[in-house]
Amino acid sequence: MQLELLISKFQQKDEKAFEALYNMYSESMHGVIYNIVRDRNIAEEVMQDVFIKAWHKSESYDATKGRFFTWILNISRNAAIDKTRSKHFKNNSKNLDAEYFVDILPSQDDLNDSTDAIGVAKFVSLLKQKCIEVLELLYFKGYTQKEAAETLEIPIGTVKTRNRNCINELRQIVLN
């Protein structure tokens, strides 16, 4: 309920609600964008644009069509992909060959206070490769169930159940 209230206030251009939502989701969006553009500063730049866009288009969010998180996740993924297609970006890009989000997890040196007590290494060790693949495609890249099935060469129903199991594993790790 509280989240719904925050979102409706945000849609009424309430700045405090906007800031609360920013604090809830900015790091997550930065992670998603960073995984696509692979450049920390560009990722910050894109994330900034995402939240500005979200503010301006707040009335276009419709709760009956999906979660607010999913809405802003979509905006972020699209903005990041657009960025990778820009000419300037192509000329300067590097490190795009790393395949999965786990390959770019920050090293221990980069960790700041905001990172959970759960070590990054724990992620890598606890998540099976099968899970890393499916989470990458569905959450970081925004693949549909069908697209993920084709990419992973597995039946469409398997994507659904495998993802369910992987999220359960993830919940064990991050939510106790």
Add this chain to the structure above:
Amino acid sequence: MDIKTYIESGILELYVAGALSDLENREVYNAMLKHPEILHEVLNIEAAVVKLTAQVSPSTSKQIYASIKKALGLTDEDTKVMSLNTPSKNTNWLSYTGWAAAVFLAVGLLWTLNKNASLNTKVSTITTDKEFLEIQIEDVHSDLADTKKLLNVVRDENLINITLDGQAVYPEAYAKVYWDKSEATVYLDLEGLPKPPKGKVYQIWSLTLNPLSPTSLGTIDDFNDNTNKIFELQNNNASQAFGITLEPAGGSKTPTMEQLYTLGVVSDT
């Protein structure tokens, strides 16, 4: 709906990922509204995904939100509170100027209202004056028309002009009769008669002399109101003389000879 099976199907995980169709999204939304367990499950999935994605983020600059706010033109409320707690001279000036302007405005408004009311009164007075003057002009016009008509009467050569001289009861009295035979009309100029006493009126008589028989032409009921003392009466008689007597209001059948004021004979021309 078997809620447990629904949750176990993995549809909620795909819902959070945004991997479902519009129809499926609406279906999940409705299921969440109906079953709190489903909403609870979605919240947990979402929280896990938020944590997972946030893990990938290298540290972000604390300045980002500030620059977003700046880009959106949002005011910084902290700064506002500061300036309220320590009001500067400028704020006071602004407030005084504001109050002064408000007072001036109020006074000016009252003055304007007052002025407006007095001007309205003036306008209505002037309108009344104008109407009064218009009535006067109309009166003058109708007087002028009457006068012109009189002048025409006097100048008309077909008119028979009879002078009525004063008689014993009031020797200074005189009157004039202008008789238009073709129109069977007499015009009486009674300027030379005194004001009749209250309850009395002048009665005009047409007379034949041989034998003497009077016929009433009518009474002059508005003698005092008529300013030029010219009166018009019908006369179909073959009059040989005209006489004017003072009679009780309403007139008499026969002239009261003791009250004969003027008498004049039509000359045989």
